[in-house]
Amino acid sequence: MNSMKARIVPGRSLWRPLARFCALVLIASSVSACSWFVKEEVVPDEPADKLYNEGLFLLNNKHDFKKAAAKFEEVDRQHPYSELARKSLIMSAYAHYEGTNYDDSITAAKRYVTLHPGSPDAAYAQYLIGSSYYDQIPDITRDQGRTEKALQALDEVVRKYPNTEYATSAKRKMDVARDQLAGKEMETARFFQKRHEYIAAINRFKVVVTQYQTTRHVEEALMRLTEVYMTLGIVGEAQTAAAVLGHNFPDSTWYKDAYALVKGGGFEPSENEGSWISKAFRKVGLGSLVKPAG
Numbered sequence: 001m002n003s004m005k006a007r008i009v010p011g012r013s014l015w016r017p018l019a020r021f022c023a024l025v026l027i028a029s030s031v032s033a034c035s036w037f038v039k040e041e042v043v044p045d046e047p048a049d050k051l052y053n054e055g056l057f058l059l060n061n062k063h064d065f066k067k068a069a070a071k072f073e074e075v076d077r078q079h080p081y082s083e084l085a086r087k088s089l090i091m092s093a094y095a096h097y098e099g100t101n102y103d104d105s106i107t108a109a110k111r112y113v114t115l116h117p118g119s120p121d122a123a124y125a126q127y128l129i130g131s132s133y134y135d136q137i138p139d140i141t142r143d144q145g146r147t148e149k150a151l152q153a154l155d156e157v158v159r160k161y162p163n164t165e166y167a168t169s170a171k172r173k174m175d176v177a178r179d180q181l182a183g184k185e186m187e188t189a190r191f192f193q194k195r196h197e198y199i200a201a202i203n204r205f206k207v208v209v210t211q212y213q214t215t216r217h218v219e220e221a222l223m224r225l226t227e228v229y230m231t232l233g234i235v236g237e238a239q240t241a242a243a244v245l246g247h248n249f250p251d252s253t254w255y256k257d258a259y260a261l262v263k264g265g266g267f268e269p270s271e272n273e274g275s276w277i278s279k280a281f282r283k284v285g286l287g288s289l290v291k292p293a294g
Contacts, residue, residue, distance in 0.1 A: 045078040045079070046074070046078065048075050048078070048079040048082050048084040048085070048088075049084065051071050051072075051074050051075045051078070051088075052071070052072070052075050052084050052087070052088055052091075054071045055068045055069075055071030055072040055075070055088065055091060055092075055095070056068075056091075058071060059091070059094075059095055059098075065095045065096065065098045065099030065101070066095075066099055066101070068091075068095040069092045069095035069096050069099070069101070069104070072088035072089070072091045072092035072095060073088070073092050075088035076088050076089050076092070086112075086115075086116055086119065087121075089108060089111065089112045089115070089116075090108075090109075090112050090121045090124065090125055092108045093105050093108035093109040093112060093125060093128050094128065096108060097128055097131065097132055100135075102132040102133075102135060102136055103132075105128055105129075105132045106128075106129050106132045106133070109125040109126070109128040109129045109132070110125075110129060112125040113125045113126055113129075122161070123157060123160070123161035123164045123166050123167075124166060126153065126156050126157050126160065126161065126166075127154075127157050127166040127169070127170060129153045129156075130150055130153035130154035130156070130157055130170060130173065131150075131154075131173070133146050133147075133149040133150035133153055134150040134154065134173050134176075134177065136150075137150060137176075137177065137180055140180060140183040140184045140187050141187070144180065144181055144184050147177050147180050147181055147184075148181065150173070150177050151174055151177040151178065151181070154170040154171075154173050154174045154177065155170075155174065157170040158170050158171060158174070175214070175215075178212050178214065178215055179212070179215040179216060179217065181212065182208050182211075182212035182215040182216075182217040182218070182221075183215075183217055185204050185205075185207045185208050185212070185217075186204070186205075186208060186217050186220065186221065186224075188204050189201045189204030189205045189208070189221070189224065190224070192204060193224065193227070193228060198228050198231065198232055201224070201228055202225065202228055202229075205221045205224050205225050205228070206225075206276070208221040209221050209222065209225070209277060209280055210276075210280045213280070213281070219245060219249050219252045219254040219255070220254050222241045222242070222244055222245035222254065222258065222277075223241075223242075223245060223254040223255070223257050223258040223261075225237070225238070225241040225277070226238045226241040226242045226245070226258040226261055226262060227258075227261060229241060230261055230262070230265055235265065235267055236272050236275070237272070237275055237277065238261075238262060238265075238267075239262055239267055239268070239269055239270045239271075239272070240270070240271050240272045240275040240277045240278055241258065241277055242255070242258040242259060242261070242262045242269035243269040243270050243271045244271065244277055244278065244281055245258050245269075246258070246259065246269055247271075248281065
């Protein structure tokens with residue numbers, strides 16, 4: 001009977017959660033009521049032309065490239081669908097480039113190309129990407145990842161915008177980038193040659209001969225191939241390497257060395273048209289090579 005009475009007594013366990021809930025409602029209501037009397041601070045947008053002109057002033061008169069870029073980025077942020085937003089995006093890429101902040105320049109220029117591929121400034125944006133990578137080309141002792149990216153980005157300028165002034169400049173920079181990549185291959189090839197790892201050396205010299213024939217390194221690559229092939233006793237390839245070198249670069253000091261090397265072994269430079277060296281040079285239209293001796 002006592003247990004029955006205990007069950008019908010109003011439980012405090014039900015009252016406590018209800019009390020807490022009511023208290024929370026009162027607190028929430030009071031906070032909400034207080035917020036009615038607090039005015040939220042709203043920063044008004046500045047006019048797009050004002051921001052843009054401030055960016056131009058900082059860029060041209062103060063040479064404060066970081067602040068100029070920030071002004072142009074504000075135009076894009078506050079007025080994303082305006083014509084000045086498009087112009088500001090390319091200007092921010094340019095400001096970052098002038099300030100040698102290359103990564104941000106690349107990011108802004110890539111965004112411009114993505115959003116406005118048909119714009120008259122798309123060629124310049126692509127050129128800024130290539131130039132940003134190009135200006136970071138390291139010496140040949142270091143990794144050439146930036147050089148390869150520069151070459152790819154500049155090639156995009158030449159392919160997509162061939163009739164622009166930027167294509168002409170891009171071609172010149174591509175020549176330098178190719179020469180740099182060829183130099184890296186030569187450095188690695190000479191390293192292998194000194195260690196008597198001749199097959200590895202041949203493969204590296206081959207890259208220069210097949211991919212970078214217009215660079216200044218191709219003459220040495222052909223002479224080094226003559227050296228390695230003579231060392232290995234592969235005389236026919238050595239003769240071809242020397243013949244190709246003599247035909248295309250007759251006044252080269254490298255040819256004199258190659259000629260003396262072959263001659264010292266009792267042979268003459270002569271072309272084997274079945275050689276990969278001969279085929280590589282015919283492929284780029286450099287004409288027939290030296291006739292085989294005899």
